Amino acid sequence: MRRSGLTGALVGAAALALTGCGAGADEEAVVEETSAAAGAGVGSTATLQDAEGGDVGTVSFSEVSAGTEVVAEVQGLEPGFYGLHVHGTGLCEPDSAAPDDPGSTGAFLSAGGHLGGDEAEHPQHAGDLPSLYVTEGGLGHLTTVTDRFAVQDLADDDGSAVMIHSGPDNYANIPERYAPDGPDEVTLGTGDAGSRLACGVVE
Structure with a gap:
């Protein structure tokens, strides 16, 4: 009853x-x-926008027992896989210079490199996340848990940002038959995920 x-x-x-x-x-x-x-594990959220200022979606971070839960929700993108990373500077300026290379300008370069990028190579950066898949309907959803950073690590002095790249992330997994000398510097930096498509400052 x-x-x-x-x-x-x-x-x-x-x-x-x-x-x-x-x-x-x-x-x-x-x-x-x-x-x-x-209430300690409420977490943070980033609102993603493309270089024209259009809303792309959100990414939220919350504390869970196994580490940090990351939930991405996006819409309006072309179908396929996209690289998804946390970058080390909380600035999402559409046409900007890279913090470590003022002569290099482009979309969202102000966000710097991947979180933890000074201590490791891709895909071992703290900010390296699984690829985001977008359906034929233009929708993407990803839920994952990482133990490489805590929510509080995203709010350091210069903040952090979430980046969607224009292409898939190969995680520097280049078979030796294609590259006998191993992955090159670009692959070890970004996983060949391409240009920066959308960015959101973690708030």
Whole structure:
């Protein structure tokens, strides 16, 4: 037999009332601490825009037990796979210079390189994520968990940004029969994911 919503609400209210009546100062402190901890993993969000200022979608970050959950929702893109990375500078300027190379300009170069890019090569950067697949209807959804960065790492002094690249990410997985000397510098930098298609500052 199903319990009605009203009955469930009354039972819940009664339980809260009984707990409140019997709670001492120590128990109240425990309740307050638990509530504060529950809000600690709310996380951050980036709103993605293309170089013309059109909305492309959002990417959210939240703390989970295994690390950081990343959820991307995009629309209006051509079908196919796209490289998805977190970049190390929270600036998404459509026509801008790269922080480490002022002579090089282009879409969203202001966001710098991949998060953790100074300590590793692709695909071992902290900001390297699985590729995003967009359907024939122009919609893309990705949910993944990474332990390479925490939500708080995205809010350092210069911030961070999420980048969708124009092509798929090969993760520097170049078979030796194609490249006997191994992946070149471009492949080890970005996974040959192409130009920067959309960018969003992590807020």
